[in-house]
Amino acid sequence: MKSKIKGFAGYQLRVSLEKMETKIEAISAEITRKFLGGAGYAAKILFDESKQGIDPLSPENMLILSTGPLSLNRIPGGGSLMICFKSPLTNIWAESRVGGNFSPDIKKAGFDHVIIEGKAPKPIYLFINDQKTEFKDATHLLGLTTSEKVKTIQNELGDENCSVLCIGPAGENLVKMSSIMVGGRAAGRAGGGAVLGSKNLIAVAVKGSLSIEVAKPDQLKAILKKSFADLKTNEMSAGFKEFGTIGDIPDNDDGGDWPTQNWRSNSWGKGADLYDYYEDNNFIKGYACYSGCPISCGRKVHVANGKYKTPEHGGAEYESISCFTAYVLNEDMDAAIHSTYLCNELGIDTISTGSVIAFAMECFEKGLLEKEDISDLDISWGNAEVLPILVKMIANRQGLGDILAEGVRSAADRIGKGSKEFAIHVKGLEGPAHDPRSGKALGVTYATGNRGMCHIHPLEAMAWDRGKLDWGLQKYGLPDPNEVDRWDEKGKGTAVKLLQDGLTLPDIIGTCKFFSYAGITTDHWAEMIASLTGWDIDGKELLQVGERVINLQRLFNIREGITAKDDILPERVKSIPEFGKYSKEERCVIHDFEGMLLEYYQARGWDPDTGVPSPEKCRELGLV
């Protein structure tokens, strides 16, 4: 079936698991122009079609696999999939991004989005092939690791190149921080694995041979030629390729952007040594997560020998390794590599898992854990041996693992005894490995991120404040980062509004955010979309789409009970570090968080008391 919208497959697949039926629907031209795709289109569907207050693990929840107009192999960063749902971890809006060929392959199979509803009567997986679908029994897949599931499915389909998305045992066990794995990469955050597990949908496989009609192919070709040439000489692109994301550990440790020991500090002083060990012993080679990526930030790593022996796999990401080293004071890189490998194989988020383990270690230090929950485990800070044990206990919901599997907010509720004081999260999502005490703008984005304390939409705040990047947004009003003091609080709330609008775009248009860091600006993205679709669209309109989507996600959250009282930062994250390089650095303290938040609300056009988007703002954005 031919698409009515150039640049798009033109169709969405609606999967009704209750009836084991699929239906092909044309996508709405109006919604597509206003929300484009990815986290934007999915926000519109979830807001309009899901009921208020539903249990995220009930059949009523929806999970949407969403591509954007640029989710094509030939586009820089086009191997990018958004998975959107109401989170069982936070009970609010959730989006989780993953790289790989799955997203361009959905397009080739003839769909822009796959909307999954209901619950299958038995464990199944879905096979999508050139707009044809087939449900297949998945009973034999239960209990297998994620890589075992992928191999089994590819064997059954007779195609080892078929893209497969699946959950691990943790998703089957409804672990609230369970991930969805795609070819060794993780859509880790907010518990999408549990949502699929609750639906008895164990995996989705996709292949296709269809093509997308391009409105102005010569124009697109010229833009892409220039973009790829520019990427070859861009230092950020080279940095990602040369070092991967883990390459930032030494600098972030030194710069006070490395949360340590459950956020007691923002530096440790061991980052450089840990990185050197990894480079000498664990690193094998760089790799691309999707075909055609010129950056190739992925790292193939292993542990060759010893008690943490681990096969070659894609891993050692900055966030994952930080959460299994600095967070828990672990100095054994082999143990960290092994633990994050286990997380991916069992299907749990490395960030949330490292975070809840750090929380458990602090509980253990304070004597707050019950003997019946921990048996004779030594959960002391820095005990490397206990890390993989706890990962398995969480994935399998055993003992203390069953408490931690609910996330740090629920675990603190259950354990009590003052543990809420050091349960580090915002809106229920555990914090990632960047620290707003050394770049204050990040504090605003952590507090206001629509999925909670996430590492994607706040990341650019730190990259602007401390990293001095601007992504071409100065022409739209972003202050010159070289004239901004990272310790200042004034002006940060206003800047964050524009940073969020601009840097949420990759997750709407279907590209990898790292290409924005590597010199592809909002204006470049707009040129690509214009040539693909034939639309008259520019950077300014794209920024308004970003603003519209952030406001719609906010309205979704307000509908689910979020208020201004939830836009907070944990006290520890605002306080002077207890040890490390910055323990005497008073400028780390966040003095007037409320002032920064008020500035942000005003920049957004939200009610200063309630944080609700004003009727005028909703009208301006076409949300009424």
Add this chain to the structure above:
Amino acid sequence: MVKITLESIGKLSSYFGNENINIDLDDEASIMDLLSVIDDRWGAILPGFMWNSKKQKFRGPIIIAVNNEIVRDLKTRLKNNDKVQIIKAFVGG
């Protein structure tokens, strides 16, 4: 003798003392030879997050470019009047 200019900007230049520094190297010197000179002259003062004295190389995420072309092979030979740029990238995920 090969005369090159070592260029660094912003915070990095504060460690070298100047944004542009002229350095004389032996004929047919490579980037590795330049790194050895860097270690001799600045190794003791460059901070650990950016300089690995044991390996005489920059730690991530610092990129080396020669005349605005990013260079990965440290055996790359340097020519007279080459500008060697030391650039700090941002790669955290």
